[in-house]
Amino acid sequence: xxxxxxxxxxxxxxxxxxxxxxxxxxxxxxxxxxxxxxxxxxxxxxxxxxxxxxxxxxxxxxxxxxxxxxxxxxxxxxxxxxxxxxxxxxxxxxxxxxxxxxxxxxxxxxxxxxxxxxxxxxxxxxxxxxxxxxxxxxxxxxxxxxxxxxxxxxxxxxxxxxxxxxxxxxxxxxxxxxxxxxxxxxxxxxxxxxxxxxxxxxxxxxxxxxxxxxxxxxxxxxxxxxxxxxxxxxxxxxxxxxxxxxxxxxxxxxxxxxxxxxxxxxxxxxxxxxxxxxxxxxxxxxxxxxxxxxxxxxxxxxxxxxxxxxxxxxxxxxxxxxxxxxxxxxxxxxxxxxxxxxxxxxxxxxxx
Amino acid sequence: xxxxxxxxxxxxxxxxxxxxxxxxxxxxxxxxxxxxxxxxxxxxxxxxxxxxxxxxxxxxxxxxxxxxxxxxxxxxxxxxxxxxxxxxxxxxxxxxxxxxxxxxxxxxxxxxxxxxxxxxxxxxxxxxxxxxxxxxxxxxxxxxxxxxxxxxxxxxxxxxxxxxxxxxxxxxxxxxxxxxxxxxxxxxxxxxxxxxxxxxxxxxxxxxxxxxxxxxxxxxxxxxxxxxxxxxxxxxxxxxxxxxxxxxxxxxxxxxxxxxxxxxxxxxxxxxxxxxxxxxxxxxxxxxxxxxxxxxxxxxxxxxxxxxxxxxxxxxxxxxxxxxxxxxxxxxxxxxxxxxxxxxxxxxxxxx
Numbered sequence: 001x002x003x004x005x006x007x008x009x010x011x012x013x014x015x016x017x018x019x020x021x022x023x024x025x026x027x028x029x030x031x032x033x034x035x036x037x038x039x040x041x042x043x044x045x046x047x048x049x050x051x052x053x054x055x056x057x058x059x060x061x062x063x064x065x066x067x068x069x070x071x072x073x074x075x076x077x078x079x080x081x082x083x084x085x086x087x088x089x090x091x092x093x094x095x096x097x098x099x100x101x102x103x104x105x106x107x108x109x110x111x112x113x114x115x116x117x118x119x120x121x122x123x124x125x126x127x128x129x130x131x132x133x134x135x136x137x138x139x140x141x142x143x144x145x146x147x148x149x150x151x152x153x154x155x156x157x158x159x160x161x162x163x164x165x166x167x168x169x170x171x172x173x174x175x176x177x178x179x180x181x182x183x184x185x186x187x188x189x190x191x192x193x194x195x196x197x198x199x200x201x202x203x204x205x206x207x208x209x210x211x212x213x214x215x216x217x218x219x220x221x222x223x224x225x226x227x228x229x230x231x232x233x234x235x236x237x238x239x240x241x242x243x244x245x246x247x248x249x250x251x252x253x254x255x256x257x258x259x260x261x262x263x264x265x266x267x268x269x270x271x272x273x274x275x276x277x278x279x280x281x282x283x284x285x286x287x288x289x290x291x292x293x294x295x296x297x298x299x300x301x302x303x304x305x306x307x308x309x310x311x312x313x314x315x316x317x318x319x320x321x322x323x324x325x326x327x328x329x330x331x332x333x334x335x336x337x338x339x340x341x342x343x344x345x346x347x348x349x350x351x352x
Numbered sequence: 353x354x355x356x357x358x359x360x361x362x363x364x365x366x367x368x369x370x371x372x373x374x375x376x377x378x379x380x381x382x383x384x385x386x387x388x389x390x391x392x393x394x395x396x397x398x399x400x401x402x403x404x405x406x407x408x409x410x411x412x413x414x415x416x417x418x419x420x421x422x423x424x425x426x427x428x429x430x431x432x433x434x435x436x437x438x439x440x441x442x443x444x445x446x447x448x449x450x451x452x453x454x455x456x457x458x459x460x461x462x463x464x465x466x467x468x469x470x471x472x473x474x475x476x477x478x479x480x481x482x483x484x485x486x487x488x489x490x491x492x493x494x495x496x497x498x499x500x501x502x503x504x505x506x507x508x509x510x511x512x513x514x515x516x517x518x519x520x521x522x523x524x525x526x527x528x529x530x531x532x533x534x535x536x537x538x539x540x541x542x543x544x545x546x547x548x549x550x551x552x553x554x555x556x557x558x559x560x561x562x563x564x565x566x567x568x569x570x571x572x573x574x575x576x577x578x579x580x581x582x583x584x585x586x587x588x589x590x591x592x593x594x595x596x597x598x599x600x601x602x603x604x605x606x607x608x609x610x611x612x613x614x615x616x617x618x619x620x621x622x623x624x625x626x627x628x629x630x631x632x633x634x635x636x637x638x639x640x641x642x643x644x645x646x647x648x649x650x651x652x653x654x655x656x657x658x659x660x661x662x663x664x665x666x667x668x669x670x671x672x673x674x675x676x677x678x679x680x681x682x683x684x685x686x687x688x689x690x691x692x693x694x695x696x697x698x699x700x701x702x703x704x
Contacts, residue, residue, distance in 0.1 A: 062504045079463070079483075096448075100466045109483060110464045111431070114452045131431075131461060152414040235644060262644075269649035292587060292614075297621035298650030 020061035029057035078108050080319060081128045083138040085115040085204075094291075095160070098312035099137065106320055108134070115140055117203055122146065129153050135319045138162070141205050156322035158315050161306075162205050168330040170322065172315045176206060176288070177213030179304035179337040183257060183286050184217040186302075189348030192254035192284060196227040198241040198267065200259040204233070207259045210288055214257050227253070231263045238266020239274075246275060252283055255345065261287035261294040264301055268344060284345035290338065302345040304337035311335055372413035381409035430460050432671060433480045435490040437467040437556075446643075447512070450664035451489065458672055460486070467492055469555055474498065481505050487671045490514070493557050508674035510667050513658075514557050520682040522674065524667045528558060528640070529565030531656035531689040535609060535638045536569040538654075538693075541700030544606035544636060548579040550593040550619065552611040556585070559611045562640055566609050579605070583615045590618020591626075598627060604635055607697065613639035613646040616653055620696060636697035642690065654697040656689035663687055 022036040029036070031054060038046045039054040046054070057063075082099055100110045111131055113124045121140045128136055128150065136150060139160040144167065150157055159171035187195070197214055200207025211228065218226055229244045231237030238258060245253055252275070258264035264287030271277040271285065279285055287294060290305020314333050322328050341347055374388040381388070383406060390398045391406040398406070409415075434451055452462045463483055465476045473492045480488055480502065488502060491512040496519065502509055511523035539547070549566055552559025563580065570578055581596045583589030590610060597605055604627075610616035616639030623629040623637065631637055639646060642657025666685050674680050693699055 062501075082464075096464070097466050100464050101468075104466075104479075109479070112434075112448070112452050112462045112464045114449050114456075116453075127456075127461070149414075235648065265648060273649045293645045293648070296587065296617060296645070296648075296650070297625045298648070 020058075020063035022063070024061055025054060025057045025063045028061060029053040076134055076323070077132050079111050079131065079133045080108055080135045080137065080323075081111050081113055081131070081133045083113040083115065083121070083124055083128070083136065083140050085117060085120075085140050094308050095139070095312055098308055099316060102312060102316040106316070108320070117201070125149055129155070134323045137315050137319060154326065156319060156326065158319045158322075160311070160315055163332060169332075170318055170330050171332045172311050172318065173332070173334050174304075174306040174311060174337050175334050176209040176337075177216070179288060179339075180210050180213035180257070181217040182339055183288075183302070183304065183347075184214050184221070186347035186349060187255045187257075187284060187286065187345065188218075188221050188223065190284070190346045190350070192346070193223065194249065194254040195223060196229065196245045196249065196253040196256050198238060198245075198256060198258040198263050199228055199230045200233045200263070202230070204259075207233075210259045231259070231266075233260050233262060235262050235266045235269075238263030239270040240266075242267040242270035243274065252277060255284040255286070258285065258287050261289045261291045261301055261303055263287070264303070264344070265293060265299050268299055268301075279344055280346045284347075286345045288337075290340060294340075294342070300343040301340070302342045302347055303340050305340055306337055307335050372410075372415040374415070376413055377406060377409045377415045380413060381405040428486055428675070429484050431463050431483065431485045432460055432675075433465055433483070433485045433488045433490075434462050435465045435467065435473070435476055435480070435488065435492050437469060437472075437492050446660050447491070447664055450660055451668060454664060454668040458668070460672070469553070477501055481507070486675045489667050489671060506678065508671060508678065510671045510674075512663070512667055515684060521684075522670055522682050523684045524663050524670065525684070525686050526656075526658040526663060526689050527686050528561040528689075529568070531640060531691075532562050532565035532609070533569040534691055535640075535654070535656065535699075536566050536573070538699035538701060539607045539609075539636060539638065539697065540570075540573050540575065542636070542698045542702070544698070545575065546601065546606040547575060548581065548597040548601065548605045548608050550590060550597075550608060550610040550615050551580055551582045552585045552615070554582070556611075559585075562611045583611070583618075585612050585614060587614050587618045587621075590615030591622040592618075594619040594622035595626065604629060607636040607638070610637065610639050613641045613643045613653055613655055615639070616655070616696070617645060617651050620651055620653075631696055632698045636699075638697045640689075642692060646692075646694070652695040653692070654694045654699055655692050657692055658689055659687050 022033050026033040026036045031050060035046065035050055036054050039051050080103060082096065084096060103110055111133055115121060115124065121142060125146055133155065136155060136157045137160050138157060141162045147157065157170065159169055161173050163169060163171040163173060195218060197211055199211045215226060227245060227248055229241045231241045241263060242256065245256065256267050258267055264285050267285045268279050271279055271283055277283050287301045287303040290303055293299065294301040294303050318331060341349055374385050378385040378388045383402060387398065387402055388406050391403050432455060434448065436448065455462055463485060467473060467476065473494060477498055485507065488507060488509045489512050490509060493514045499509065509522065511521055513525050515521060515523040515525060547570060549563055551563045567578060579597060579600055581593045583593045593615065594608065597608065608619050610619055616637050619637045620631050623631055623635055629635050639653045639655040642655055645651065646653040646655050670683060693701055
């Protein structure tokens with residue numbers, strides 16, 4: 001905490017003020033506190049005279065009904081927690097804006113929790129519980145014990161782009177496997193044979209699903225010898241990964257499958273700038289996510305775009321349903337990604 | 353609000369549960385409610401036996417001290433509002449992560465408010481007050497009446513990258529004017545004469561400061577005939593702006609000054625792809641912000657980077673100081689941007 005700085009004289013323009021309470025308003029208006037509550041409660045009755053007196057007093061005192069105190073009575077805080085991990089991936093800020101705006105339309109505010117890494121979730125859970133949020137949307141994975149803790153507190157959880165396969169959980173996901181399988185089949189059908197994969201951080205379940213999805217399809221196509229190098233979702237790590245691929249393969253791969261667009265962009269730049277390769281003529285590079293820079297003309301990535309709008313809409317409506325009706329059975333919603341054919345890779349459908 | 357869906361039978365695995373209160377814990381532990389409070393209050397005394405009994409009961413019931421109820425007593429909610437406008441500008445997500453993590457170190461959570469446009473601030477203010485936050489950091493401008501409303505509620509406000517020049521306010525800013533003046537003087541000293549400016553949205557005070565800063569310096573250098581076109585901070589608007597510049601100038605400008613990096617990237621792509629121009633040989637293009645894509649090799653922007661880390665640290669510490677000591681006099685902190693010489697523009701110092 002910051003120090004308590006005591007000043008001999010405060011700024012006269014900005015005195016420390018106590019917030020006006022409903023009791024202050026009741027006293028000034030000459031009515032009961034419960035009358036003040038009724039005036040500020042949607043659907044409750046109050047005479048016009050009563051309403052005028054209370055609103056006039058409230059206005060004079062700068063009183064506003066306390067959403068939080070009301071929440072203590074209704075057992076609703078009208079706040080939900082959104083947990084995201086550090087945004088090296090440009091994709092999440094867009095999700096966050098969408099979630100916040102959609103909740104806002106329902107009178108619900110977002111309490112934000114950011115993790116440096118997905119594995120830092122433990123400390124966050126205790127905080128989430130202390131703030132008595134009505135629900136949680138998490139873009140970080142919880143283990144069984146962590147999920148137990150939150151569910152035992154009566155708080156519904158929606159996993160965003162994650163799920164626990166062995167358990168009844170609510171989740172909204174983009175179909176990572178399906179997207180990767182499409183990319184691989186397109187690349188293979190265009191004649192590519194030497195593949196490399198750039199995976200994301202070890203603790204990213206999304207990266208794991210994407211990498212596994214690509215590997216599985218490659219195996220099915222009898223392409224067994226695939227080099228996997230790892231990055232951290234960031235641009236620099238994409239450049240380093242491409243350089244590592246060149247070294248370890250002792251030459252140029254036919255195709256590089258990056259676990260996100262930002263690393264794919266790093267691969268494109270490293271291929272061009274350091275290795276004087278043409279993209280896609282000398283090497284095909286694909287990403288995943290459909291972030292803004294993927295559409296910059298210098299990159300024009302072939303990629304799979306997550307339908308952020310529909311996914312965030314689904315997450316918000318699923319969470320609100322479960323806040324209102326705690327007994328609802330779990331649901332998993334999986335959205336197909338949009339298939340984007342850009343100029344960064346030779347795909348079977350490139351010229352169709 | 354979502355409909356109240358009534359189900360004949362809920363999911364037996366996930367019953368609706370009421371949150372355990374301190375009274376429930378007290379009953380189970382056979383102690384008073386105030387004893388439970390003491391156990392969970394930092395610095396308050398409780399015997400080891402008392403502590404063991406309370407913690408054991410709390411654990412059985414899944415009880416956690418209610419940070420919000422505690423806030424009602426201490427007049428602190430331990431929440432602050434962060435208001436941002438829609439993130440077409442890639443710069444703000446980074447700010448948001450930094451602010452959230454720094455507040456978190458002080459046990460303070462961020463309640464997030466997003467605006468489609470800066471002018472939508474009015475509706476947000478009422479919400480901010482209802483949630484009884486301890487303070488506000490706003491990346492949207494407030495007018496005098498709006499600021500009065502918040503200050504009258506006793507809530508300190510820090511303007512982020514904005515200020516009200518006629519008024520005593522707290523603000524943390526990057527020196528937009530200084531940054532633009534440096535860019536212009538570098539471009540002019542390199543021999544550029546025909547200038548165009550791509551401004552941001554009309555309701556962005558940051559865009560206005562940047563545009564005015566550039567214009568002022570151009571006037572001082574007796575370069576009076578400057579074309580100004582406007583964008584919305586997005587990539588597509590940067591491309592459209594460059595195209596409009598070519599048309600209205602009837603040829604290629606020497607230098608384009610974009611109000612942010614993303615629009616500068618759009619200008620670079622439109623110059624190269626549509627007009628077959630070389631950057632910087634045929635046209636110099638500069639941005640502002642220092643976002644990640646500005647360092648992608650295909651763009652390598654000359655720009656001014658906002659010192660996000662130091663700015664967010666300053667905003668957090670200023671707000672916490674003012675929450676602890678409401679009488680503190682206002683302070684304005686202005687940070688110089690970091691000057692980045694990239695390959696997108698011929699600058700006087702390019703070869704130094």
